[in-house]
Amino acid sequence: MFWVIEMFSKELASLLSKCISCGACNDSCPLVRFIDGNETLGPRARISVFRAIDMGIMRISVDAIEYLYECGLCSLCDRSCPLDIEVSKLMLGIRAELIKLGYVPPYEIAKMRNSLLDIMQPWSREHRKGKWLPPNYSPDKEANILFFSGCWANRAPEMASSAFFIAETILGEKVYSLGENEPCCGQFLRIAGYEETYKDYLVKLREHIRDREIARVLVICELCKATMRDLGLEVSTLLEELCEKKLIKRLRKRRHKHKSRKVAFLPTCSLKREHASLLEEFMKEKFAEMPSWFCMSCGFSLSEISSLKTLERMVDGIFTALKDEKVDLLVVADPFSYWLLSESRKRNKRKVKTEIVDLYSFLVERIKA
Amino acid sequence: MSKESFLSSLEKIVGKDNILSAEIDRVAYSFSAYNIWSKPDFVIRPAYPEEVADILVECSKNGIPIVPRGNGTSLVGGPISSSGAIMSMRRMNSVLEVNPDDMTATVEAGVCLRELLKELPEDLFFPVDPDGLCLSTFGGMVAENSASPLSLFYGTVGESIMGLEVVTADGSIWELGATIPCEGKMEKLFIGTEGTLGVITKVKVRLRRRPLRLFGLTVDFSHVGDALDLYSRLSYRGELMLGYTIYYRDIFEVHLPDERLGARAYTIIPHEPHSLVEFIKELSEELEILQVDVLELDPRILPYWKGNTYLMENLKTTGKTVNFVSFTTNSDLLHEAVSRIDHVGARMKLNTVTIINPGLNWILTGFSYDSLDNKSRERAHKAVEMLAQSLEELGASFGYGTGVGFNMAGLKFKELDNEALYKKIKKVLDPSGIMNPGKVVLGD
Incomplete structure (x- = not known):
């Protein structure tokens, strides 16, 4: 038995209550997948925690607010929800409503x-x-x-x-x-x-x-x-x-000398499949097949500000995945992800053998070669 | 021993990062599917059987209840603990071996079905998918002896188990089963006993060959009795069906495709469906069949069972969650059981969802409620109790395919002498009674 305190608007509360906690979202969450399958880091837990707050089972706290901002809003979970709940929008909605209620985001x-x-x-x-x-x-x-x-x-x-x-x-x-x-x-x-x-x-x-x-x-x-x-x-x-302008094919004439290295591509989340495959076709290198949750969306840039520790653990998970797949070179399309990964690599040069390059420098290398 | 010193002794086993006792972590691990929840005192995340053994010894010494948890997909709150610890098995997530020649795979307990399927050659698969999303872990599926519609042909998970590694409360690690690919013996003790006798850490399973062709047949009826009757006739005819499930009209109630619809049967067959369709059509008038649809399925795409979408559509439209009860009864009483579900639902003013697997004598039913509305939640719990009492008269047995879990743990039933013998075994293997207390034995 509990008291329903109805902290959030009816629309938001009804979205929260729609979730049946099946856990399908966790399966596609990069935080869960890269950090040892820790349930707490996944969308199901985030929904559960804020539902618990709305239901009065749990009190809102500084920890809970920081926890809310840990999610990178990559929206991979939206695609795996069998009830079509847009979890990333839900997280965004909670942030907005808490601000309206007078709560302050992490410092x-x-x-x-x-x-x-x-x-x-x-x-x-x-x-x-x-x-x-x-x-x-x-x-x-x-x-x-x-x-x-x-x-x-x-x-x-x-x-x-x-x-x-x-x-x-x-x-x-x-x-x-x-x-x-x-x-x-x-x-x-x-x-x-x-x-x-x-x-x-x-x-x-x-x-x-x-x-x-x-x-x-x-x-x-x-x-x-x-x-x-x-x-x-x-x-x-x-x-x-x-x-789209098929200009990438113009670059193809200048192939790169390192044919034997294994390359992985970290795309941005709105990158269309055909773009990715065209790019891969152009690159003509041995591509590592990375899992669907191999993602670091630009939304994590907020986590970099407020939840650096979690993000660093995720980066470690990414480096481990690259090592397991024996990836020589990681090409990163998103500037924040590139910055974070390359900075982390600089700090862990001994541990991380995979080279990291941003997508555009990678392409320029081809043009100049 | 104080809570702090107890937790620090556990920290020595798994490291600080793998003991979670913050409020957020406790709430995060308090939920399983369908919003069944209860907050544990803390969460512990081992990565090796030896760590599991040390944890169990510590918990036994201190009388701390411990509930193993996989992916939290149980329909009935299998991995829920009202006190003590949740032991998350998700760090034990390696597929250790796939042997295509023997058609076996060995996985750690925290591997979920989806993760194993990715590692298998294209012609092999594992057929039981209890949540319909391939997300259940092997440890959980074995502990609950899970079933899914394809269990009609392939049996429950327990029937595909060749060996187990389990850890008992005294810290002993047991390798059970046979060294060659055939069934062993003692592993059966841990299949379906819901983690109350030991923690499963490794599972060796039998894989199956993927069918070359698959067809899904949907048959709409005016009456559920006719859908049950069709199953008997197909079975009598010797028809090879991988699964035959009836979705009772209540599941479509919010979005009824046809006013006359009383039930929809869905079956999957591994051969050309022409003669079967003809046979069904011949029965049209006798069985009040409204419609027959056939769809060829791609055997390479899992899960095969698409019927789960009816339940998801229902939940999407209503925005409600469901309090499930899983039971089996004699085949001639299935129709009567459905009437009783209807009766309880009407009396408690709750919508129901009912899925019948006649070949397994299995009904999975549930009462829909608004998870934010206290009153409707309480009514749903009351409805489960009322239904259970009513079904007892039909000689129903509870927990088939799902386990008893948290949902049905409070129900009181007689289970022949199984209960008495189980209790004796439990006393030997778990003298402190710390292993998943309250589960398996109804009313314990």
């Missing part, structure tokens, strides 16, 4: 919100943008395709510069970058549950980037893509562009 995330509102960047001013651009870069005045590199790529400058190079060279488009004036796309606010703040931020962002008519936006990060869509701009990721 680092709340701090990031303030920084976004203040300087339009998630981190301090020290993380300067556009470091990857040539020193005297000045945007082509006629260019009307905005290359929006995103915050994470700025922490991994080699990825941003390779991507920019591809945009100019292969796509042959007139692209321009906002350089050090590039603001954050603000998706952090949305995935943190700051729904209203995100809407306000979009207005501010629109003002900031519209110094010229933007025909299209090219991005390398799925978070940036979501924002540009919300702004009503035509947007695609560089990889989509390469695949």
Whole structure:
């Protein structure tokens, strides 16, 4: 017997109560799969915990809030639910409702919100943008395709510069970058549950980037893509562009010398199957068949801020999976994942033999070879 | 011994990271499928049989109840503990050996069916899939002696077991079964006894050859009695069926495809269905058959049994969860049992879902309730008790294919002399009574 305290709205509570705890979601959760099958880290447990809170079996606590932000919202679980519950939306809904109720997200995330509102960047001013651009870069005045590199790529400058190079060279488009004036796309606010703040931020962002008519936006990060869509701009990721225009085939002529190495590909979650297979076809290397939960979505970038310990355990799990599959090279499409994995590898060089490269540097290597 | 020093003694066995006692962890491990829940005191996650042995010795010494848990897919709350510890077996998740020549596989107890299937050659499979999602672990399936619709042809999980490694409460590790691919003897003691006599750590199973062709037949009836009758006639005709399951009209109630529908039978056959369809159509008037549909299935795609979707559709539409009861009764009483389910459901003002496997004399029924509504939850529990009393008169036996679990643990029944002998064995193997207390013996 328990008291139903009805903490959440009826819509959210009824979504929570829909779950029958079958556990199908856990099977596809990268956190559960990479961290020893620990039930606590999976979507079923997260639903159970917040249902328990709604039912009054458990009290809301700082731990519970931190726990909520540990989920990377990769949405792999949505695809495996036999009742079609969109677990990632449910998690996002809980974050948003808790904020509306006056609860504060983990400190680092709340701090990031303030920084976004203040300087339009998630981190301090020290993380300067556009470091990857040539020193005297000045945007082509006629260019009307905005290359929006995103915050994470700025922490991994080699990825941003390779991507920019591809945009100019292969796509042959007139692209321009906002350089050090590039603001954050603000998706952090949305995935943190700051729904209203995100809407306000979009207005501010629109003002900031519209110094010229933007025909299209090219991005390398799925978070940036979501924002540009919300702004009503035509947007695609560089990889989509390469695949859809069949431009990736242009690269095929220049094959790479290392034919014998085993490569694994860590795609972004919205990457279409045909894109992945086209890429694999192009790469012409021995590809490791990685499991469906081999994913590190951009939503984990919030976990990096609030639940680093869990994320580090997940990264260890990824390295172990790569070792088990005897993977020589991991190609990573998402800038945050690339940054995190390559930084972790730098720290564990002795342990981790697999090389890590971002997708665009990998492609550039082909062009230059 | 204080709780802290007890936990620190366990930490020495499995490491700090594998003892979970925070509130969130306890709630996370308090649920199994269909929202049956009860909060354990802590969770322990061993990775080796030796660790399991040391844990059991510590728990025996301190009288701490321990409940093994796989993937938490039990329909009746098998891995639920109201006190003491949950022992999660999911770190023991290696497929140790697949022998295609002998058609056997050896897995650690925490391996789930999906994980084994990935490792098998294309022509082999393991046929029993109790949750319909291939997510149940082998330890759990053996402990509950799970069944699924294909058990009609392939038997329960227990009938595919060639050997087990189990750990008993005194810390002994036993390798049971035969060294050659045939059944042993003593492993049977641990099949279906729900982890009350020992913890299963390794399982050797018999694999089956995948059928070359498969057809699924759906037959709609006006009356459930006719669906039962068709099974008898097909069986008498010597028809080879891998499974024959009847979905009673209550499962479609929220989304009834045809007002006249009383029951839908679904069967899978491993050969060309033409003559069978003709035979069924000839019976159309006599049995009030509304419709017959045939679909060729791809034998390479598992799970074969698609009937689970009816239950999922029901739950999707109603947004409710189900309190399940699993029982068997004599074949001539199955129809009467369905009437009694109807009666209890109507009296308690609850929707029911009923799945009948006539070849196994097995009915899985449940009362739908809103998991956030206390009153409907209580009514569902009451309904289970009422139904159990009513079914006792029919000589029903509880827990077939699912185990007794947490759901039916409170029901009181006489089970011939099985109970008395079981209790004697239990006393020898588990003198402190720590192993999954309250399960198996109804009313214990």
